[in-house]
Structures are given as structure tokens and as C-alpha cells.
Amino acid sequence: MRVEDSEQRAGPFAIAGQSYSVILRGKHLANLSGTTFAQTLTGIEIRDAGGNVAYQVAFPYAIEQGLFQRSLSASVDVVSGKTGAGLVIHYREQSQAQQIETLVIGESWQMFGLVNGKLAPLGKPTPLGEGATGGPFMGVMMRAANGAVSVISQPDTIEVRVWTGAFYVFVPLRVDWNHGGLAQGQRCFEMMGGGNREVGCDMRVEVQRKPPAEEFSFVRVFGEDNENMGEPEHVVVQQNSKVEILGSSAITTWSQRGELVQPVFSDLWLHVRIDSHTGWIHGDGDFAAAGLPREIPAP
């Protein structure tokens, strides 16, 4: 088995008057194609216009039973807003174990801004309301029983398109490119009994439905994105049912692995309209019944 090096360049990207290129270094197994695990990303370099390395990182790899144990890939985008611009690298990881057992991919991100004239990774988004200094203004969205009231600050907001396992959601992030600040784009609370309880925030959603092959499938449609608020309706999804996906809701937290960050969702719900029934569904079984089975999306 022969392992060969590969290299891919992205850019140049213009950020605050400077130009940067990203070099994606990888390995691939010679004479092997048609499988995800024949190649993997092993490192990234970001260079300025003069060829100087502004940032670099290496990713370990291992070969098991003639294939890479995991396959890492990345894509690079430049994102610009009112307060500046930066680079966003989106990593996508699949492992053999994951491929065999469950259809799961791991996604993570890295964001870079020009801080004090130098390109620097922005790190993990700060939770709103938990007081990072020097970061963006901490705007908090409060959702009261009588509707939503938003308190919105003024930094750039970018959206990260994240695979939840069955569909994409767009997770907002607040970025202060010039000062290296990164924070959650929204955080939602419900006022209950004189206190606040964190609840999911609404997010845009992107889906590709695959209507179930069965004559009938079954979903429990709740009036709100909360299992404790009323009894759900039992809705039978038929092959000719009209299913609309209206949005999603989840509590999003960010975890950090090395220099990469990734969102973690809890209490994930989909807002749907199925024939004449409008409400919220959750759980893999109900997502699948609505035509959104758990799977690995196309890159």
C-alpha cells in the first residue's frame, strides 16, 4: 500500500487589505478510489501574500485494515460584514466506526480574524450572557409567554450551516473580526415562576425530504417545542401528505476540540405543517416519519 501526499490551495482571500491563501495538505492511498477513507486532510497552512506562514496546524492520521481510520476534509470561505472580514474553515470528519454503526458525521469550524494586524483564530464562541470581556456585545433574546422580545447587539452576525443528523440548521454567531471576539448569535430563555430557564432558539432550516416508502408513517405533533406543554396530536403522514418544514429550534452550545469548535444541539425540534396540522416534532423516529431520516449528507 502506497500513501501519497496531496496539496490543494484555496484563495487568495482578501481580508482587511491583506491577501491570504490556504493550503490544504493531505494524504491519499494510491490505487484506491471510490471510498471516503482513501484520503484525509493532514494539515492546513495559511500564508500571507509574501508567503509567510500566518497559521498552521497538523492533523494526525492512522491506517487500519488498508484504509484511513478517519477521513477529514475541509473547505474555506471568506466572510465579511460590517465590522470586517475573516476566514471560516469548515471541517468534516467521518470515521470507519461511525460509517459502520451509525450515519454520523462530525463537523467543526475554525474562524480567523485580523487581530492587531495579524491573522488569528478566534476560538470558541462565548455563551451569551456569560460575560466575556473584549468580545462582542452580549445580546440576549428573551422569549416570554406572550411572544419573543429580542435584544440585539451590533456586531456582525454570520450563520454556520450545520448538519444535525437529518437536516441542516443555520446557527448564528456574532463576530467581532477586528478584536477577536466570537459569541453565540442567540440564546433564549423562558420566564417561568419568576426565574429563567434556557430553551431552544428558532433557527432557519434546510431540508431535503425523502418521503417514506411506507403507506403510513407517524408523528407526534406538539403545540410548542416543549414536551411538557400540552398533549401532542397524533398525525398520520401518508404518501400524498403535504409536508412543509417551517423552521427548527434547539439549544446550541459550542465545544472546543483543539483549535476547532463545534456546535452541540440539545432539545432539537422541527416546526412542521403536515396537511392541516401545524406544530413541532422531535426525535429521530419522528424526523424520519416526516421524510428526514438520519443519514450522512452529500459533501
Place this chain on the structure above:
Amino acid sequence: MKNGYFAVAGVLVVGASIFGGRAIYTRAHSQAKLYAAAPFVPASAKSQAPATGASSSANESEKQLGPFPIAGQNYTMELRTRKVQANSAGEGGDTVVAMEIRDAAGAVQYQRSFPYVKGTEDSFESWSVSALLLNGTNGRGLVVSYDDYFEPSAPEEEPTGWFQIFGAREGKLVAFGPPLEIQGGLLDEYADGHTYKAARPLGAQVDEVDFRIWAGHCRIVFPVRVDWNEGKVTPAQECAATGGELSAGCRYKVVPETQLYMNEITFVRLWANPDEKSGAPQNVVVKKDSKVDLLTALVATKWLEGNPAGPANTKGPMDDAGSLGVDSGADLWLKVSIDGKEGWMHSEEDFRALGLPEDE
């Protein structure tokens, strides 16, 4: 309220419930009251025991039920009633203020009194009393029902009333215990004219008498053991939750529902056993024309003994009563058959999806 219930309409024909103006009770009661104004008197006894006796005063009247032939003697029930409310036309209903059970010689065997509160057209309380001959394989007695009606009152799937069983002991008619408060009533299938039949004999001196009990989303058949020799009424099966699990005695037959309230195709989750941990439930489609049978209920019930000393009348005329019914907070599991698929369901959302009745 989604549903009224007609199950005992036939039975209460014989009742001496007096109040004629209860049209907005449950459908069961409004039906019952149509007959209640004409208390039952067996044809053979009419000459000696008129159903509507002479008025004892301008406001009071007496009514008689029976005679009821029990253990070689004839017993009658005497009811004294008063006008409780009058409308603008001067018409109104009556309320029972006293009941007595007498033997053929006129000796009082049992008596009970009820409060009188003068009402208005919109607000009143009335008591009614009715009796049926209770006919078992091993004995014969009376089943007496007491009803308290308020106006205004919230509609209920099943009204709450009191039932008391009487039987003969040592040549006298005696109560086999204090009245039992029940949300439910008697069952159609055992009502035969003016008689309520025991469901089956339990040995040589005991009969099983069945009652209909409201269980939140269905009506269960609660068997009561009537011991004619001991003069006792007890639950026919033990129902105790041990270690969080219900005993086999907590399984009850279910009264078929005349109507389910489904507007469109839906589904319910059926478990193989009455335990959510018994495996993943099967989703079963329910269509408007699906054949739905309610097979068995598993639910904790409670039997509270009353006070055999009789009413103290400190908390009302029935303050000596015990009660039987579904335990508060009980988790009802219902075994159903839907187009031939059988399984157990138990949550509000499934009961609602199936269109089972519920209290408002």
C-alpha cells in the same frame, strides 16, 4: 363534555327520584329523570301501595316504592318530598327529605333524612332516591341509589351518586354496610325491568354484583362481593399496588363506548404489555370506520369503608358513606383491539387520539 351515557336509563325507571327539572345533567340523568317523575309500583301492588301518596302538607308529599318481595316478606320504600324550587309559573321540582324502608306491617327497617334548602329557578339542590330489587343466585335484596343534584353544576361524563345494598338477616331487612359513593352507576346488561341481577354466584352464599365506574377515559366494570349470610359487601378482587406494580386483580372489564370522537385518520401507540418498558410500541392507524373494541383495563382502584354507625350529618346526609373508584393519580392502561390489532395504551395523548371520552 363529549359524551353522555345512557347505560342506566332503563334501570332508573323504577327510581323514586323526584326532581323533574334536571334536563341539563348528563344525558344519562336527563333520560333518567324523564321516568323519575313516575315512580315504579308493581302492578300487583298498586291497590295497596300507590306510588304517589297523598300530600301531607301543601309543600310535602309522600311517595311509595315497592313492594319488594325479599325472603318471604314484602318491603316498601316511603319517600317524603318537598318542592325545592318554583319557576315563574309556579311549577317546580321536588326533593326527597326523608326515606324509610318498612316491612309489610309498617315497621321501619331503615331510614335516612336529607336536608331541605329552598332554591330558586337558577340555583337549587335536590336529592333523589331510587330502589331496585337485587336478585342473586344466593340471595335477594335491594340496591338503593341516592343522588344529589346541584344547579348550576358542571357536566360530567358520569355522575357521582351513592349506592347501598340491603338484604334480609334474621327476618329483617338490613343494610349490608354504609352507602358507597361511586362515580358511575349500574350496568344496563343486568337491569331487567325493575330488578338488578347479580352478575354471577361466588360460591354458595355470595353473589357478585357489578357496578360501572368512571376511570377517566372509559368505564370499567367493578365487581362487588355480596355475602348474603354475613350481610357484608366487599370488593370481589383485591387491587393493591405492590412494588409499583398492580396485581392481577386490578384488571377490569370495560364497558363498550357507544361513540368515539375521531374526526380523521390518526394513530395510537400500542404496547405488547401494560408497561412502557415492555418494548417499543406499535403505531396503529385508526380510521373513522375502524373497528375499535375496549378489552380490558388495568388500573388501581380504591375501596374506602364507610361508617357503619350511620350518618353523623355533620358533613351532609351521606357522611357515613364509603367509596369505591379509581385511585386518584392512577395510571390507566387500556387493552384495545383496533381492526384486529391488540395492544395496551395508557397515555392521555393516545386516549385522546382514539377519541375516548374525557371530563372537561
